[in-house]
Amino acid sequence: MFVIVRHGNTFEAGEPPRRIGARTDLPLTVAGLAQGHALGTHLAAQGWNFTQVLVSPLARTRQTAAAILSHLPQAPQPQSCDWLREIDHGPDEDQSEDAVLARIGAEALSAWDESAVPPPGWTVDAKERIAGWRTLFEAPEGPVLLVTSNGAARFALIAAGLTTASDMKLPTGAYGVIDRNAGGAPMLTEWGRRP
Structure with missing residues (x-):
C-alpha cells in the first residue's frame, strides 16, 4: 500500500495563491502545520505501520512529514527522494493564477490538471518520475508513506x-x-481525502 500525501498550506488565508514549484521553497503556514498534524492523527488512527517514508527535498514536504511522523513514533526516518521533487514552472514560477492563465490559457491548464500534459516552458521530467513510481510500486515492501507536491x-x-x-x-x-x-x-482506493 502506498499513501501519497500532498504537503500542507504554504499561503496564509486570504493571500492570493501563486504557482509555486521547485525553485520556490516556501515553509508551511500555521494552518499548513495543522494539516500535517491532522494527517498524522488520522493515519495513526488507521493503524498503518509504514515500513518506508519518502519525502520531496523541499521544506514544505519535510515539515509536513515531520508533523505526520510526530504521531507515528514507530515509523522509520524519512528519506529524501529526488523524483518526488516539485516540478519547475519555468516562466510561471511564483506568478499568480491569473497571470499563468493569461500566458498559457485555460486549455493548457486543464490538460495539466486532467492529463499531466505540461504547459510550454514547464520542466516536468515525466519519464524519470514515472520510472521512479513504477520502481516503487514493484517493490514488495509496504505500506509506504510518501509526502510530496501536487505536481x-x-x-x-x-x-x-x-x-x-x-x-x-x-x-x-x-x-x-x-x-x-x-x-x-494497482488500484486506487482514495484520492483527495482530507482528514
Missing part, C-alpha cells in the same frame, strides 16, 4: 495506470492511497 503526485496515477480520476490534483493537506488488488495490480 509530482499525479505521476503516481499515470505510473500505476490509474488515470481514470477526473482530476489528478491532490488538495493541500490531502492524501491518496494506491493499493494492490488480489491479482497484484
Whole structure:
C-alpha cells in the first residue's frame, strides 16, 4: 500500500495563491502545520505501520512529514527522494493564477490538471518520475508513506495506470492511497481525502 500525501498550506488565508514549484521553497503556514498534524492523527488512527517514508527535498514536504511522523513514533526516518521533487514552472514560477492563465490559457491548464500534459516552458521530467513510481510500486515492501507536491503526485496515477480520476490534483493537506488488488495490480482506493 502506498499513501501519497500532498504537503500542507504554504499561503496564509486570504493571500492570493501563486504557482509555486521547485525553485520556490516556501515553509508551511500555521494552518499548513495543522494539516500535517491532522494527517498524522488520522493515519495513526488507521493503524498503518509504514515500513518506508519518502519525502520531496523541499521544506514544505519535510515539515509536513515531520508533523505526520510526530504521531507515528514507530515509523522509520524519512528519506529524501529526488523524483518526488516539485516540478519547475519555468516562466510561471511564483506568478499568480491569473497571470499563468493569461500566458498559457485555460486549455493548457486543464490538460495539466486532467492529463499531466505540461504547459510550454514547464520542466516536468515525466519519464524519470514515472520510472521512479513504477520502481516503487514493484517493490514488495509496504505500506509506504510518501509526502510530496501536487505536481509530482499525479505521476503516481499515470505510473500505476490509474488515470481514470477526473482530476489528478491532490488538495493541500490531502492524501491518496494506491493499493494492490488480489491479482497484484494497482488500484486506487482514495484520492483527495482530507482528514
